[in-house]
Amino acid sequence: MSTTRSPAATPVAQQMSTLDRLLPVWIGLAMVTGLLAGRWVPGIADALDAITVGSISLPIALGLLVMMYPVLAKVRYDELGTVVRDRRTMGLSLVLNWVVGPALMFALAWIFLADLPDYRTGLIIVGLARCIAMVIIWNDLACGDREAAAVLVAINSIFQVLAFGLLGWFYLELLPAWLGLSTTGLDVSPWEIAGSVAVFLGIPLAAGYLSRRIGERRRGRDWYEDTFLPRIGPWALYGLLFTIVVLFALQGDTITSQPLDVARIAVPLLLYFVLMWAGSMLLAHRLGLGYARSTSVAFTAAGNNFELAIAVAIAVFGVTSGQALAGVVGPLIEVPVLVGLIYVSLWSRRFFRTDTAPGVFR
Template sequence: MRGHVAAPVAARLSFVDRYLAVWILVAMAAGLGLGRLVPGLGDALAKVTVTGVSLPIALGLLVMMYPVLAKVRYDRLGTVTGDRRLLVASLVLNWVLGPALMFALAWIFLPDLPEFRTGLIIVGLARCIAMVIIWNDLACGDREAAAVLVALNSVFQVLAFGLLGWFYLSVLPGWLGLEQTVLDVSVWEIARSVLIFLGVPLAAGFLTRRLGERAKGRTWYETKLLPRIGPFALYGLLFTIVVLFALQGDAITSRPFDVVRIALPLLVYFALMWAGSMTLGKAVGLDYPKATTLAFTAAGNNFELAIAVSIATFGATSGQALAGVVGPLIEVPVLIGLVYVALAARRLFPDPGPAAVSPAVAPEGPAHV
């Protein structure tokens, strides 16, 4: 049965989801080509801005965040308190260990590249609220727990992201005696970006679900409306990547090795966070579905938010923004691989019975990083 479940993981992804890394590569190449073909593109994009972000990029960021947050079951947020072990473990992993680990890896791997280092630290602060649902489903995790933790992270990010950003970018390096060249970041600067690029789509997603379910019911909302609006998250992501790479073209083509250096700490981060979270879940007595949900919600990151904050705070052509853009290219293939690892590790957990081993079916429509 376990082998049967593991085999069709890639097949259960939609065509778009299965080749998401390819689409991201294509968007990157298109952006690089556009940047070379259209001189002065950066100046044109900078003429109209929203909180320091060019209007096209701002719209792309908002479009890619909204469908993800429209999927969240906000009515389930309170039920997470039913399993205190899962709740406490998730909060500690997501908001204590995850940011601290990325901070350490950024300094270990990128001590001489302050912009990329800062970008990775911001990535570590942006906890996953989106594509984790896909990976969790493919690995036969607990769908209800995943929905609850996604909703919890969505709300918690609005409250905590700005404060943690200020701490890890401005306070902690000083305490540790580390030299940081980009530190002029206030709590308000980061919080403002979070409120706009997470708060606005969060409110829109909440109202869409609330009004949609009230008008036509949950079945219609889940089976009709969500598949229609879901693809726009991917379109927004790819559009944003095209524009960013059009602006970043010179930096990327002149320093390709730096892009590789950004990828290395991300690979280490995903591996350590996922394995450590899975081990912790087993240690505190969680069953396989909940331990799997804990692992994927802790290992994934919300690159949309990281990109939005980096652009709003440091600019679209900054190294911080480039670090955020490289993120989904690395995350997608790595977490697909970890789905197979999770299914193989299932034998390490007590078998709860036939009902719990039926393969999950991935939701329809494109996934959202």
């Protein structure tokens, strides 16, 4: 009898590359580096914040483009049609992202921050900004369906442009008025949101599509996937770490000078990410989506577009506002929590009938 173990039987940690296994260490170091730089390096936050075009931070945009390109270059775009035709995946993702997610964040914000209206409003804005960028990394690390993730973030992008302002009015003005609660206005241009979507998703998506199309046409799929993709794969991690350092350097002084406020904001955020991921994973499992697509649905539903949330909070309420601080605390909690959920997700594969092999940065 052969003693060779199948990938599914091999412990997850042994299947992952060294780069992948140490991901929490790299991310932790990046967060600490950014916080310390923002706190102790004179003028670094002002210098980074000055490099903007409109409401878009060029350093953050650069990091996200480098981060997302390798993953989107791995997508097999000729297989996207199978995802679009999967009504269970599409329907579940839309409901989770645009009905359940904003409603859950609204409820948690009012439960935990009823006496802090600025932070409460900032948290609700975070809930309205559905993820279109970093979720690509979390999905790939957890061995989700790349094609499904690409379709779902594209749909989120369209809905974000069309629905963000409307949902902001509903959750910050109309619904609180119905419930007899205090209201807050949110004046945000759909063109600003469209610009954010175009930069953070449109550019790397176009680059990834063209890379695969040109690479396969000239050298074939085997060369593209076996030679080219492994060369560019690690750059996704480099872009992720650079983005984290820049983001936390921009707000390092604010975060470290208000630890109690950060803790108050962190509690509902922690609950939100865990509840959204776990609930989405269970629902997808019950619908029989299989591990890969369940993972894509879960991480897409749990993640948030912190770039957009922070930009909107700063544009509407000011860079020193409580709303902006709540937006900044979003990735402070989201990054380590969703990294932890990657390992939970990989562990949960034993409960699914279908499986995939891990390793995004190999």
